[in-house]
Amino acid sequence: MRVLGVDPGLTRCGVGVVEGVAGRPLTLRGVGVVRTPADADLGHRLVAVEQGLERWLDEHRPEFVAVERVFSQHNVRTVMGTAQASAVAILCASRRGIPVALHTPSEVKAAVTGSGRADKAQVGAMVTRLLRLDAPPKPADAADALALAICHIWRAPAQNRLQQAAALHASQASRAPRAPHASKGRTA
Amino acid sequence: MRVLGVDPGLTRCGVGVVEGVAGRPLTLRGVGVVRTPADADLGHRLVAVEQGLERWLDEHRPEFVAVERVFSQHNVRTVMGTAQASAVAILCASRRGIPVALHTPSEVKAAVTGSGRADKAQVGAMVTRLLRLDAPPKPADAADALALAICHIWRAPAQNRLQQAAALHASQASRAPRAPHASKGRTA
Known part of the structure; x- marks a missing residue:
């Protein structure tokens, strides 16, 4: 199973591709950051x-995309940019019929460190160990993206297969011309 | 000047196209709602x-897109969907090099009714009068989209021309292959 993890952001959008199955050693396929000028x-x-994520999808052809779930209890200015970047990530994957899973930061931390309140350093250390890297990926957004991908791989495989079938079905339905629910208007 | 106004939302995304210049009677070109199943x-x-908005852009070829600016002080669940729908609207326009303006709800209300605290009915009534319609556009999201477009047309024309030039420049720059700022990564 190949998963692209996305830690959404406008200034730095972390991306990481991990391949593997639950219970077996994992493999790093790629890691980086899509940056845009502030x-x-x-x-x-x-x-x-969008262009940056499209290149990652083209190059790595992931079967799943895992995106950090955004909450709005955080800083107001930051959260809007994060929500908008996450919308672009979800859109890019869904257009291709790739199922998207949203995981909360504490779900991701709990998956890779055993604690939902682990700090950045702990997440980076576990990502380094699980992927047998020489050093933690920098910046932290890139490490977080890998942690998201790992978290997703470790979910129940049966659930993932169901989700994959549903996403493919939805993407085919939405590609049908002039879906009656999608638009309703009059033109003068 | 032809402007597409977008009142962003996932359940109902209001869209309205108005043509005209400040100080002259305005013309309704189209109004409707892009709906998606809850x-x-x-x-x-x-x-x-995205597909719904692309059809509106294809059909009406607006020179400007005006989108309601989203604030996060509102209901937490609603605001995330609104932010994500607005990201799609801004993305669709920017990909085509169409300048995007964000207007706050109170700016829009003040533009069409004279008061930033006007209610939905008042906005609907003024949109009906300004566009010489028989009845207020329904639902309110459609009327709000038209009010956004009218608000934009009534801004200083010189400012719009500057913005149009900047957006075109930015869109050409972002279309350049492998822009060095847009992506930075390593691949295993």
């Missing part, structure tokens, strides 16, 4: 995030 | 919003 306008930044 | 998964809904 001084660019929002539209330009969202297009750059 | 029981579908988020990825499917974002793809449906």
